[in-house]
Amino acid sequence: MGTSTSKQCKINPNLPKPDMGSPNVRFMSVNYGVECVQQLHEWVKLGFPETGSFSINQLQQLKGKLRERESDIKMRLQKKEKVFKSELLTLPDWESFDKWLNEAQKRNRKSQAGKEREWGAQGSCQPCMFREKEDLSAPPHRRGQAEAAEAEDPPQYEAGLQPLLYPEMPTLTPQVTPTKSPTSLASAPQVFGNFPMIEVAGADGNTQWVFRPWLLNEMKEVAKELPDLIATGGNEYAKILEQIVHQFRPTTEEVRRLMTVAMGLRWRKVEHHLPANDTRYGWADGDLYRTILTTLFRAIETTFPPRSDIKKIAACVQKGDERVSDYLVRLTKVYEDNIGIPRPNRPEGGGEPALGPWESHLRDYFVKGLLPKLREQVQQNCVDCDAGRLAACERFATHTRSACTARRKRNRKRSDRKHLINFKCFS
Secondary structure (H helix, E strand, O other), rough: OHHHHHHHOOEEEEEEEOOOOOHHHHHHHHHHHHHHOOOHHHHOOOOOOOOOOOOHHHHHHHHHHHHHHHHHHHHHHHOOOOHHHHHHHHHHHHHHHHHHHHHHHHHHHHHHHHHHHHHHOOOOOOOHHOOOOOOOOOOOOOHHHHHHHHOOOOOOOOOOOOOOOOOOOOOOOOOOEEEEEEEOOOOOOOOOOOOOOEEEEEOOOEEEEEOOOOOOOHHHHOOOOOOOOOHHHHHHHHHHHHHHHHOOOOOOOHHHHHHHHHHHHHHHOHHHHOOOOOOOOOOOOOOOOHHHHHHHHHHHHHOOOOOOOOHHHHHHOOOOOOHHHHHHHHHHHHHHHHHHOOOOOEEEEEEOOOHHHHHHHHHHHHHHOOOOHHHHHHHHHHHOOOOOOHHHHHHHHHHHHHHHHHHHHHHHHHHHHHHHHHHHHHH
């Protein structure tokens, strides 16, 4: 890791100097460089402790607030609003934040490993969900000479009392899912308590249930598959989340932890749709798990609607040498990404869906984006321009563009023949 004197860090003179009186701040400054504590005064304004903290929960809350601040400043810059230099200096330094988070995770892993060794020496296995929370905001513990001497000498056990490497686990019974629709979310059968479990292949070829909690790093990798909630909206976000649920089969408690990592503070808006009782995966008709997750998906879709950007749609116009069909394909892609209205599904019996707001707005933008002369012909002669279907406007525009192109070719040939005749007469 090195010391601060061996690091070539860039210190911003416009930011106030951090207070080195705290052990946590001094530890990060010495081991990771002074630049990782420069924005500590801005973090304190968002609720972070002044003395610093290695609590993963506090760092995750800080991360959500920093993301909101960064997105707000970037949005104002995109809208060309006035942004002061002092606000630009408060943009998050994610490299420094990652150093704090990595140190907190390192201490958390060491703490869990020490407790697992202690439980193993007692000959019992306890789930990590019931472990006592450790104060990670304190500086690292240094062992004294007495503790170091005790660690060098292996513990002595009596005959027949040596702890087992793999202690015996109780026989597990698969959960029986209800066949009828549940009347209350709190009346779910709790067979395994709150222990995360997955189904794996046993030695005899049959399936069996084993304890396998999700680690924080694994949740982060899964959370990367989720799109940006604000940019894409809740509809696309809920679709990808449903695919993740079917792929990894998490419990409702693991879904809660995953959403806390992926959504940050935005999870508070929809977390009340997920009950406190843990429920196992089951997607058959009438399963409690399916009812809970479906309710959560619909809540995400309604709480986070997709944002519309009319400027991007209006800026998509037909190019000079572009065909009408190619222009419509390009416009449709931009329209779907920025209109904020879900595209209607096709009827089950086949055919096109009924004319609605989605197609009406796309038709209007299509006509407005045509070439000036072509747009004038369509607006004057096409009867479906104002209240008809988009396909009819496209066919009329394509036919008009083809007719105009053929007329120009005939006029060009006629002009060339006249020039040739005049040239022969004068020669």
